[in-house]
Every structure is written in C-alpha cells, then in structure tokens.
Amino acid sequence: MTTQPETRTAFIALVGKPNAGKSSLLNRLVGEKVAIVTQKPQTTRTRITGVLTKGETQLVFIDTPGLLKAKDALGRYMVKQVNDSVADVDLAVLVAEPGAELSKADVELTENFRRLRLPAIAVVNKVDTVEKKETILPKLAALGAAYDFRHIIPISALTGEGVDDLLSALLDCAEPGVHFFPDDALTDQPERVICAELIREKLLLHMREEIPHGVAVVVEEMKDRPAGQCRDGVPITDISAMIYCERDGHKGMIIGKGGQMLRLIATEARQDMEGFLGVKVNLQCRVKTREAWKNSEFQLRNLGFR
Numbered sequence: 469m470t471t472q473p474e475t476r477t478a479f480i481a482l483v484g485k486p487n488a489g490k491s492s493l494l495n496r497l498v499g500e501k502v503a504i505v506t507q508k509p510q511t512t513r514t515r516i517t518g519v520l521t522k523g524e525t526q527l528v529f530i531d532t533p534g535l536l537k538a539k540d541a542l543g544r545y546m547v548k549q550v551n552d553s554v555a556d557v558d559l560a561v562l563v564a565e566p567g568a569e570l571s572k573a574d575v576e577l578t579e580n581f582r583r584l585r586l587p588a589i590a591v592v593n594k595v596d597t598v599e600k601k602e603t604i605l606p607k608l609a610a611l612g613a614a615y616d617f618r619h620i621i622p623i624s625a626l627t628g629e630g631v632d633d634l635l636s637a638l639l640d641c642a643e644p645g646v647h648f649f650p651d652d653a654l655t656d657q658p659e660r661v662i663c664a665e666l667i668r669e670k671l672l673l674h675m676r677e678e679i680p681h682g683v684a685v686v687v688e689e690m691k692d693r694p695a696g697q698c699r700d701g702v703p704i705t706d707i708s709a710m711i712y713c714e715r716d717g718h719k720g721m722i723i724g725k726g727g728q729m730l731r732l733i734a735t736e737a738r739q740d741m742e743g744f745l746g747v748k749v750n751l752q753c754r755v756k757t758r759e760a761w762k763n764s765e766f767q768l769r770n771l772g773f774r
Contacts, residue, residue, distance in 0.1 A: 476525040476642035479556070483532050484563035485573035489593040492625035493563060494518045494531040497635065501744070502655040502662070503531050521651040525642045528649065530557060559641050560588040561634075562617075566598050568606040570614060578615040589637055590617045596624040659745065660687040666740045667709055667753065670733040675722065682714040683722070684761065692747075703747040712758045719755050730755065 482490040491503035498518040518529040560581060564574050581588045590611045592604050604622055611620050619637045623630035649656065657665075664685040671683055689708040697704060713719050723730045730753055738751040 474524065474644055475647055477528065477645040477647060478525075478558045478638065478642040479528045479530065480638060480641075481530045481532060481557040481560045482563055483560055483577050485565070485571045488563040488565055489625045490531050490563045493561075493591070493593065493623070493631075494529050496625045496628060496631055497527075497529060498654055500654050501740075502657065503665075517656040519649045519653045519655060521647065521649075521653075522639060525639050526647040526649065526651070527638055527642065558587070558643065559638070560586055561638075562588060562590045562611075563593050564590060564607065564611065565594055566592060566604050566607060568610065570607075570610050574611075575614070581615055587641065588615060588617050589634070589641075590615070590620045591630075591634060592620070592622045593625055595622045595629060596627045660690050662744060663687050663690065663707055663737075663741050664709060666744070667711065667733065667737040669740075670736045671711070671722070673736075674729065674733060682718060684712045684758075686710050686712070699748050704750060705745060705747045706750045706752075707741065708752045709754070711753060711755045712761060713755060714757070714759055714761060716757050719757050722755050 482494055484490055494503050495501050495518075498520050502518045518531065520527045520529070560577075562574065562577055562581075564571070570578075578588075580586070592607050592611070595601065595604060598604055601622070608620050608622070611617060618641070619634075621630055621634050621637065623634055625631065655662070664687045667685045668683065671685075675683075687707060687709045689706070691706050693704040693706065695703070711722060713722060721729070722733075724732075734751050734753045737753075738749045741749045741751065
C-alpha cells in the first residue's frame with residue numbers, strides 16, 4: 469500500500485518599519501503581484517495574505533502595514549493589524565534595512581517576539597543599494613544581539629539576491645499540517661480588493677505627499693459582460709470604482725485639469741488589472757469627498773477596514 473506524502477504548512481508574518489520592502493518581498497516570494505508597492509511609507513494598510521505551495525509544503529505569508537505611531541483611527545487600525553498578525557502566526561520575518569542601528573520599529577517588534585516566544589528570521593533588505601557588502605555587518609550583529617533569530621539573511625527583494633536562501637529557511641520551518649488554501653492559490657484577497665488597491669497604488673505614485681494617504685478606494689461594481697460581447701475573443705469586465713478623499717481641494721487635484729490626472733491613474737490601473745485578471749477591463753473611476761474618514765471608526769468600517 470502506498471502512503472501519501474505528509475503535507476506541511478507554516479503561517480508567516482512579514483513585519484518591519486514602513487517602507488522596509490515587505491510587500492516587495494511578498495510579491496517576490498509568491499511570484500506574482502498580490503500587494504501594491506511604492507516608495508512611500510504606509511502603502512500597505514491591511515493584512516494581505518500571499519500563498520506559496522512547493523510540493524507538499526504550503527507557506528502562507530501575511531504582509532502587514534509598517535509599524536508606526538498611530539495618529540488617527542486608521543493608524544490605530546494599522547497598528548492592530550501588525551500586533552494581531554504577530555500573535556496569530558507560526559513564524560515572523562523581520563524585514564530591516566541596511567544601516568548600523570536598529571529602527572524603533574525593529575526594537576518594538578523584537579520585544580513582541582520575545583514576549584510571545586515567537587520563532588523569527590531576520591532579513592536585511594535592499595542590499596542592492598549598498599556598494600560594499602561589509603557595511604551591513606554592523607546591522608547583522610545588532611540584529612543578532614537583539615533576538616535569537618533562527619537565521620539572519622541579507623537579501624534584495626528587488627533583484628532576488630538572497631531570496632532563495634530565505635525561502636529554503638522558511639520551508640525548513642514548516643510543520644506537519646493540512647494545506648489551508650488550494651495548491652494553485654496565490655492570495656486570499658478578493659479580486660475587488662486587489663483592483664481597488666491597484667488604483668490606490670497609482671494615486672500614491674502620481675499624487676503629492678499629503679493626498680494619497682487621505683484617500684480610500686472602493687470597487688463598487690465588477691461585472692463580466694456576456695460571452696457574445698467579447699473583444700477579439702477576450703472576455704470583458706466592467707469595473708466601477710469610487711475614490712474617497714478628505715477635502716474638496718484634493719478632489720480637484722485627483723481629477724486634474726480636464727480630468728487628465730484621473731485618466732492617467734485609471735489607465736495605468738486598468739492595464740495592471742488586465743494583467744492580473746486576464747481579461748479586457750472597462751474601468752470607470754469617480755471621486756467623492758468624505759471629510760475626516762480616517763478618524764471615524766464608522767466610516768472606516770464602511771470603507772472595508774474591518
């Protein structure tokens with residue numbers, strides 16, 4: 469009688485300071501873009517799950533917002549996402565940046581690991597930005613002194629340097645257990661949520677600093693057209709999205725002169741959506757002012773922050 473190979477699994481939180489490269493690392497590990505990425509901090513607002521299945525082993529990654537000082541209800545929500553994620557996983561990966569000293573977020577997170585007795589791996593990301601690799605040695609030493617990490621690995625989520633070493637270490641940490649997702653799954657995020665995030669990514673990339681962090685995007689409708697309305701044999705999906713901002717002045721800047729900025733944002737988001745969904749997309753974006761939404765628990769819930 470043949471026996472089935474034993475399945476293994478691990479739930480892994482990616483944590484670190486804002487803009488340390490957690491979402492880039494998630495996308496690199498999974499092999500697809502499941503989290504938006506920009507150079508601006510606080511790009512990630514919620515827990516995003518990425519799934520990687522290698523043979524009998526399934527790794528479930530939880531990408532978290534960067535740990536920051538909460539200034540409003542949205543900030544408190546983001547901090548809670550980090551703390552809840554660390555408490556609910558089998559392993560944490562602390563994503564740090566080059567530099568001799570640990571950041572305040574690095575210190576706080578290692579203290580959480582110690583309190584929870586949580587196994588952890590540390591990575592020093594962005595090594596592609598360092599001319600002399602020996603300059604990261606003080607950071608490796610500081611991390612080693614801060615916590616008993618299973619591994620401390622220099623990587624570049626951008627180029628892939630060191631990521632195979634990290635992946636091998638993560639696979640070794642998996643324990644016997646059932647797979648919680650289909651083996652071909654990449655994420656648990658609904659398509660509507662990913663499409664909304666793609667629009668927000670373009671807002672972050674193109675708008676001035678104070679505007680993007682005051683916007684939320686909701687996909688209100690997502691509907692496939694009948695098969696008879698395909699374009700060149702490719703299905704068409706109609707998507708309607710609402711962009712909420714905090715001030716009327718911001719609304720005008722998002723729309724732009726003659727609607728130029730909104731068209732640019734929608735065009736780039738549509739192109740990414742088509743790559744992700746594998747269909748032609750007809751995207752319609754509107755903008756509405758909803759004052760002080762970031763500091764209202766009620767409005768946050770209505771906008772999907774639960």
